[in-house]
Each structure stands twice: as C-alpha cells, then as structure tokens.
Amino acid sequence: MLKTEELQINIGPQHPSTHGVFRMLVTVDGETVTDLKPVFGYLHRNHEQIAEVNTYLQNMPYTDRLDYFNAMANNHAYAMAVEKLVGIEVPERAEYIRVLMVELTRILNHAGALGFLINDMGAWQTQLAFGMREREKILDLFESVSGARLMCNYFRFGGVARDLTADFMPRLKDLLVAMPAFIDEMERLLRENEILLQRSEGIGILPKDLALAYSVTGPVLRGSGVAYDIRRAEPYSIYDRLDFDVPVGSVGDVYDRILVRIEEMRQSKRIIEQVIAQLPDAQGGHINPKARQNVRPPVGDVYARVETPKGELGFYLVSDGSSRPYRYKVRAPSFINLTPLGDMCRGYKVADMVVILGSIDIVMGEVDR
Amino acid sequence: MPNVSADDLRVRLGRALPGVVQEVYPLKVAPPPAQGHAPAAFVTGDTLVDAARVVDAALYLRDVLGYAYLSDICVVDYLTDGIFEVVYRFYNVEGGPSLALKVRVPRENPVVPSLTPDWPGANFHEREAFDLYGITFVGHPYLHRIYMWDEFEGFPMRKDFPKQGDKYIGEDE
Numbered sequence: 001m002l003k004t005e006e007l008q009i010n011i012g013p014q015h016p017s018t019h020g021v022f023r024m025l026v027t028v029d030g031e032t033v034t035d036l037k038p039v040f041g042y043l044h045r046n047h048e049q050i051a052e053v054n055t056y057l058q059n060m061p062y063t064d065r066l067d068y069f070n071a072m073a074n075n076h077a078y079a080m081a082v083e084k085l086v087g088i089e090v091p092e093r094a095e096y097i098r099v100l101m102v103e104l105t106r107i108l109n110h111a112g113a114l115g116f117l118i119n120d121m122g123a124w125q126t127q128l129a130f131g132m133r134e135r136e137k138i139l140d141l142f143e144s145v146s147g148a149r150l151m152c153n154y155f156r157f158g159g160v161a162r163d164l165t166a167d168f169m170p171r172l173k174d175l176l177v178a179m180p181a182f183i184d185e186m187e188r189l190l191r192e193n194e195i196l197l198q199r200s201e202g203i204g205i206l207p208k209d210l211a212l213a214y215s216v217t218g219p220v221l222r223g224s225g226v227a228y229d230i231r232r233a234e235p236y237s238i239y240d241r242l243d244f245d246v247p248v249g250s251v252g253d254v255y256d257r258i259l260v261r262i263e264e265m266r267q268s269k270r271i272i273e274q275v276i277a278q279l280p281d282a283q284g285g286h287i288n289p290k291a292r293q294n295v296r297p298p299v300g301d302v303y304a305r306v307e308t309p310k311g312e313l314g315f316y317l318v319s320d321g322s323s324r325p326y327r328y329k330v331r332a333p334s335f336i337n338l339t340p341l342g343d344m345c346r347g348y349k350v351a352d353m354v355v356i357l358g359s360i361d362i363v364m365g366e367v368d369r
Numbered sequence: 370m371p372n373v374s375a376d377d378l379r380v381r382l383g384r385a386l387p388g389v390v391q392e393v394y395p396l397k398v399a400p401p402p403a404q405g406h407a408p409a410a411f412v413t414g415d416t417l418v419d420a421a422r423v424v425d426a427a428l429y430l431r432d433v434l435g436y437a438y439l440s441d442i443c444v445v446d447y448l449t450d451g452i453f454e455v456v457y458r459f460y461n462v463e464g465g466p467s468l469a470l471k472v473r474v475p476r477e478n479p480v481v482p483s484l485t486p487d488w489p490g491a492n493f494h495e496r497e498a499f500d501l502y503g504i505t506f507v508g509h510p511y512l513h514r515i516y517m518w519d520e521f522e523g524f525p526m527r528k529d530f531p532k533q534g535d536k537y538i539g540e541d542e
Contacts, residue, residue: 040515040516041515041516041517041518046501046516046526049526210489212437213489213490214489215440215488215490216490228438228460228462312440314440316441316456318445327443327445327446329443331441336490336493339492339493340490369516
C-alpha cells in the first residue's frame with residue numbers, strides 16, 4: 001500500500017473558472033475535496049465608506065458597480081431605500097417601467113449564468129453563446145432607454161431617469177415573441193443531455209435545513225426547496241398585482257438550481273407580458289415631478305430589500321439629517337451565498353467543485369464591495 | 370404564528386427572557402459642522418437587547434417565533450456616543466414582517482457573543498464586522514479578516530479612521 005497524504009492547493013485568484021478574482025483554498029485527498037475555504041477581498045474598495053462621502057444621488061451610479069450584471073436591480077433596491085427614508089411617492093407608470101427593467105434583468109442574468117455554468121462543465125462556449133445572444137438583445141433595449149448597456153444608472157428617487165423611447169415597445173414585443181423558443185431550446189439542451197445530467201444530478205446538495213441555516217438567497221435557496229421570494233413574501237413596487245409562480249427544487253443539487261433558473265425566466269416573461277398589458281392604463285409619468293434628487297432625509301434608519309436575480313439585495317441606510325448617508329450598508333446576495341461553499345463541495349471531486357461554484361452564480365463586484 | 374410586529378416582539382421577549390430587552394435611549398448623530406443645525410437625536414424603533422444575551426434572544430426568535438432566517442448583521446458606528454450598534458435582521462420564511470434586534474456595545478471594548486455556532490450563515494457577516502469595525506465575536510470559529518489582508522492594522526469603516534494618512538483622527542503624531 002502506497003503512503004498518501006492530503007494536499008492543499010490554491011485555485012485562483014487568477015483562474016478562469018472562479019468568475020473573477022476569487023480564491024479557493026482546497027484540501028484534496030486524491031481527487032476528492034475534503035475541505036474548502038473561500039478567500040476573497042481582491043476587489044475590495046470599501047464601497048460602503050466611499051458611499052458615506054457621496055451624496056445620496058451620487059451613490060446611484062455607484063450601485064451599478066456592485067453586481068455589474070444586474071445594474072437595474074441594484075438601482076431598484078437603492079432607490080427604494082432612499083424613497084422609504086425620505087417618503088417619496090413613485091407614480092404608477094414609473095413602477096411599471098421599473099418592474100419591466102428588473103424582470104428583463106432577471107432573464108439576462110439567468111441566460112448568462114446558465115451559459116457560464118455549462119461552460120464550466122466543459123461544453124465550451126456553445127451554450128454561453130446562446131445565452132449571450134439573448135442578453136445582447138436585452139442590453140440593446142437598456143441602451144435605448146438609459147444610454148448605457150451595463151452601467152445603466154437609470155433609476156432616480158421617485159421614478160426613472162427617462163421615459164420609454166417610442167420604439168421601445170415594438171422592440172420589446174419582438175423580443176418576447178422569440179423568447180419562448182430560446183428558453184425551450186435552452187431547457188431541451190440541458191434536460192436531454194446525458195453528460196449534463198451526470199455532472200449536475202446529485203452534485204453539490206444543499207438540504208433545506210442547511211440552506212436556511214446558511215441564509216442563502218435567490219435560486220440557491222429555492223433550489224433547496226424553500227419557496228421564499230421577496231416579491232411574494234413582502235411585495236414591493238407593484239408585484240402584488242402581478243401573477244407569477246415561485247419555482248422550487250426538491251433535492252437542492254446543481255440540477256435543481258438550473259431548473260429553477262430556467263423556470264424563473266419563464267415567469268419573468270409572464271410578468272413582462274402583464275406589465276405590457278397594464279402599462280397603458282398606468283397613472284402618472286415616468287418620474288414624480290415633485291421629487292427632489294438632492295435629498296436631505298430626516299434622521300432615521302431604513303432597510304429596503306428586493307429580489308434580484310441572485311437573491312436578496314438589501315440596503316440599510318442611516319441618516320443623520322445631512323445630504324450624505326451616515327451609514328450605508330449593502331446586504332449582497334453573492335457574498336452570503338458563498339458561505340456554504342465549503343459544505344457543498346466536501347466529498348465531491350475537484351471537477352465538481354467548479355460546477356458547484358458556477359451553480360451559485362457569484363459576481364465579485366458584489367462579494368468584495 | 371407569523372405577524373409578530375416589533376412591538377409584540379418587545380413584549381414577548383421581555384416576558385420570556387426577563388432583563389433582556391433594554392430601554393431605547395436616543396443617540397446623538399453629529400451633523401456636519403458647516404450646517405449649524407442642532408444635533409439631531411436618533412431613536413431606533415427596533416428592539417434593543419442586552420449584548421451579553423443576544424444569543425438567547427436570537428434563539429427565542431428562531432425556536433419559539435419561527436424566525437429561522439438570519440438575513441443580515443450590520444454595524445453602525447455612533448462616534449459621538451462612543452458606541453457601536455450591531456443590527457441583526459431576521460425573517461420567517463413562512464410569512465410575516467421582518468424583525469430586527471439591536472445591540473449596543475462600547476467602542477473601547479466591543480465584544481459580542483457570536484451567532485455562528487447556531488447560524489452558520491452568520492460566519493461571513495461577523496468576519497466582515499470584525500474586519501471593518503474591529504468587533505470581537507466571542508465563540509466564532511474562525512475570526513479572521515475577510516476583505517483586508519491579514520497584516521492590515523486598524524479598522525477602516527470606523528468613523529475616526531483617517532481618509533488620508535495612517536493615523537486615527539485625534540491621535541498625536
């Protein structure tokens with residue numbers, strides 16, 4: 001019998017499968033992972049302190065840089081927090097436009113996330129290209145309303161920066177016509193693929209009780225069978241008027257997370273269709289004309305949260321009555337979803353570890369802040 | 370079971386665990402000097418609990434009220450009053466509003482019992498609070514810096530941390 005011993009290796013921070021500058025300190029026994037410690041902070045810029053120096057409005061474009069995949073959703077959470085603190089009302093039409101943008105964000109995030117995940121499994125680029133193709137179409141729409149594709153900076157206190165352009169709706173409808181074919185194709189490629197099933201079924205299991213104890217959010221939590229979606233649990237904006245399902249998984253493995261994301265894309269499309277139908281009757285303009293942008297909120301604290309594509313994004317603001325936040329805290333979903341990574345990977349192979357990390361769907365801009 | 374408001378919580382906690390709930394006292398939040406406003410007092414509407422018994426209060430929330438989901442741990446530095454306030458935020462995934470517990474500790478000796486043994490999800494939150502504010506969580510299994518490098522000195526989110534140079538505000542050369 002040969003003498004063997006455990007080996008400690010670093011994966012990252014410059015490794016393509018870690019989705020940014022992220023390091024995993026892995027202890028392996030042969031091919032099997034026995035321990036894993038996530039190490040990060042390479043992108044840390046003390047976002048929260050910089051935000052204390054800025055005025056409230058100056059932070060709006062800065063929230064784009066948190067989760068740079070979902071700038072619109074970050075804007076939404078921050079705008080909601082400040083509106084709650086100051087007491088600004090948002091016109092109905094603006095709420096519909098917001099929900100429209102946020103749900104489009106959800107589709108583009110999941111399309112990209114699934115593409116990257118399949119990429120990690122070794123299906124090099126094909127699936128990713130499919131996802132990116134859809135993402136590009138949505139980014140074109142974002143560009144037409146906000147002027148920017150990624151760093152949108154589109155939300156303002158009391159509404160959104162500009163109204164929809166004249167050609168927005170026709171283009172959106174074209175996009176929606178092609179959407180089911182894309183989602184179905186994606187699902188067929190994944191569901192009927194023997195290799196993918198072997199790589200994802202029963203891999204990286206996070207049971208329901210552990211998922212709750214670890215406070216994971218978003219598709220990871222729902223993949224583990226907890227039907228918790230903030231749009232349902234604490235409806236904000238106009239989500240109480242919209243009809244949608246909250247998909248949940250049963251086992252909590254990588255495959256369940258894939259299925260949850262696919263179904264969420266379908267549900268987002270459903271929401272967008274309802275928004276298109278209700279938008280013409282919505283009252284008010286794209287922004288509350290009385291809302292001041294250089295706000296000076298009363299003394300107090302507030303916490304506002306939204307369901308971004310990655311999970312719960314919350315902003316905790318403390319105001320001292322001045323024009324700059326006294327405390328600005330981001331509760332970032334990717335950061336928390338990384339906590340159980342060690343437990344999820346223990347006992348699986350090194351190749352599975354990469355897939356499990358991909359199934360969490362992290363963005364380092366938000367993890368490190 | 371759900372639908373526990375912040376006021377209910379204070380009453381229930383006070384009955385179940387006598388002495389845990391503390392009277393909320395207003396904090397002075399210093400306005401920027403140039404504006405010349407009277408110093409505003411900041412009163413929190415959430416439940417303030419005894420720092421040494423925060424684990425008992427949290428376990429009561431989880432085991433009796435069903436608030437099993439610990440969403441966030443956040444620190445606020447009230448420099449004028451000389452305290453750190455730690456905010457814990459809990460949800461009940463079955464429904465009901467969110468609840469917050471607050472804890473106040475002196476800035477000179479910020480020590481709070483750790484929730485990580487009971488909630489593994491508190492791990493990174495507490496490490497972040499330790500890294501950026503220097504709060505010691507007693508009982509945390511791996512209390513190391515999470516963002517800054519291990520050799521870094523000082524706690525960058527504290528209000529007296531200098532934005533330039535390498536000395537704390539008020540410290541002599």
